[in-house]
Amino acid sequence: MDDVDIAGPRQDQAVADAISRVPRPGxxxxxxxxxxxxxxxxxxxxxxxxxxxxxxxxxxxxxEAKRR
Structure with missing residues (x-):
């Protein structure tokens, strides 16, 4: 197993975590x-x-929010 194999699942989890933090209005x-x-x-x-x-x-x- 190399660094790419190790980083892939970590990156997937980081993306999933970021998506879950996006505010969703109800x-x-x-x-x-x-x-x-x-x-x-x-x-x-x-x-x-x-x-x-x-x-x-x-x-x-x-x-625009990211620029602030």
Whole structure:
């Protein structure tokens, strides 16, 4: 077993841990994005219950949050 074999599972666990720490809102999803007022697709509203932004605005939000 080499370093790559050892690092692979550790990296997988680190990614899983990071994903589990992402805040997930609960409750009712918004029908329209709070930032751009575009409709939020029903599939997103069901998959990410409690969402308040469309996918693009959510990505922009997290990019900006990382800069702070």
């Amino acid at each position: 409750g009712q999803s918004a029908r329209y994005c709070v930032d751009c007022d575009d409709p939020i697709p029903e599939a997103r509203r069901q998959a990410y219950q409690g969402c308040q932004r469309c996918v693009q605005c959510e990505e922009d939000f997290w990019i």
